[in-house]
Amino acid sequence: MYASVLQRSGPTEPLHHQRVAVPLPGPDEVLIQVYAASLDRVDNYIRQGSHGMAVATPQTLGRDMAGVVTAVGANVRGFRAGDEVLALGSAAHAQYALAPYWHTLPKPPRWSFAEAAALPTAGRTAFDAIANITGLRSGERVLVVAASGAVGSFALQLGVHLGAEVYATAGQDWKRQTACSLGARAALNHYSADLVDEIRAAAGGAEMDVIIDPIGGELWERLLSVLAPGGRIVTCGVTAGARGSLHLGRLMTKGWHIHGIGRPGREEIAAHLRGCLDLMVAADQRPIVDRTFPLAEATAAHRYLEESNFFGRVVLTGAEESSPAP
Template identity: 30%
Template sequence: MSAARIHRLGTPDAIEIDTVDVPTPGPGEILVEVHAAAVNFPDTLMIAGNYQTRTPLPYIPGHEAAGIVSGIGDGVDGLVMGDRVAVLAPGAFAEYLVAPAEVATAIPDGLDFAAAAATWVCHLTAYHALRSVARISSGNTVLVLGAGGGVGLAAVEIAAAMGAKVVAAASSPAKLEAARSKGARVTIDYSSGDLRDKLRGTVGPGALDAVIDPVGGRHSEPALREIRWGGTFVTLGYASGEIPRIPVNLILLKGAVIKGLEIRTFAQHDPDSASRDRAEFADLWRTGRIRPTIHARYPLRDTREALEEVAQRRSIGKTIIDVRPGHR
């Protein structure tokens, strides 16, 4: 099979399209014929060697894919050959991947592979952050930083679906327009001017019930300063490349709660909430109330370009690798 592999840490230029053996599913696993895979910002961090953990080289990047079940290992129930599934598993940028059967979700009728591949990492991260970590309620005011990116735009969409008043902050008019299309009531361009002043001018001082921050960097602290007493700040990642240094006296003065969410280990540490969230989100997905925004689609041979699009933060929503173009 063809697979995009990285042989040395660095930029997306380190990706090569190799011919490798098709993997074999073991007990409890399935083989998926991949039709589409989604690029996520952590993929670019892993390639650069800047992620929290490292994978031995060479390896196939990507953790989010959709396709058809083409092999079934021992002990797998509930799936049959030919099922259309979305999966969260490493090695997604290839024509086939092996995944635990438990991470496969049936794709609803009428949804194509690209949309199915683009949903789970960002939207489930956002759902956990809003539902289980920030515990958003209808009527809450929620600030989403990086609102044009994959996780940010998903958080806007889900928070709006929960009945929250969403304040979307992003770095360009195009990203803010995308956020408005997903339900943001207030938008702020933080590419110029002071974020804190803009928050005070649009929603009022100390009006935020929660902040969802997948970006980090210089905007985290001013966002925290405008949270209400007892509000919740959720840190999801550092797409800006800068881990913010928060003065802890702000937490004292605000009575605020700062929480972190790491999607890979959330189910391990809080299995009950993870199971509930996944079931609730799957219902939103199957009934069409949640739909990802597709920014661009690239063939497998252009995986480098797809990763670069995300690494440079040009992607609005999700960037897709069409592993098998024409199969929708």
């Protein structure tokens, strides 16, 4: 089969479209013929060797996939060859990949494979932040930072479905317009020096009950200025930096609840995957796919993601070369 292989990390290093062996499923794994696999910021960081993400190479990147089951391990129940699925696994940027059966779900019939591949990591993260950690309720005000990103786009969709007043930020006009078309009450420029005042004005002077922040860095401290007393903020990314300051006196008097997204165990991840999928289907919503690239053009897809000129997920689709089923 073909896979997109990282031979070594570096800002300008390309990925290599090359033949590798088809993996064999272990007792608890399903082997999936990958029709689509989404690209994540973490994949960017690993390829670049940045954000503390350097790994041993060579390595095939990717976790999120959708496709057709071709083989199952001895302990697998509920799946068989021919099933259309989405999954959170490993080495997904390939024509075949493995996933544990507990992180594998049936693909909704109306979803494309690209849409299904967009869900696992970003969708389950947004669901955990929105539904579990903050327990967002109908009528509450939620600020979704970087709403055009993978997690942000899901958080926006889920927040709207739950009946919250959703406010968004994005760095470009067209992204802000898209966020509003998806149900945001207002969308602000998170690069604006007047962001705090603009958020308050958009909300009629009110503050946010919940903030979902996948950016971090200097912006994190500014966001606290619009967090209501007793409000909840979840950090689920450090794209803009891993450092932020906090005035403990403000924390004490405001009674804020500050959360990291955490690293849940396999049972929790499985529940988040199922919860997000069920909520998206109930809302008749689909994951947002910005653009697809053939697997053979994975390097171009990485460059596109680095430019941040997208809304939703960037997805790799099966390579043009065929490989026989194992």
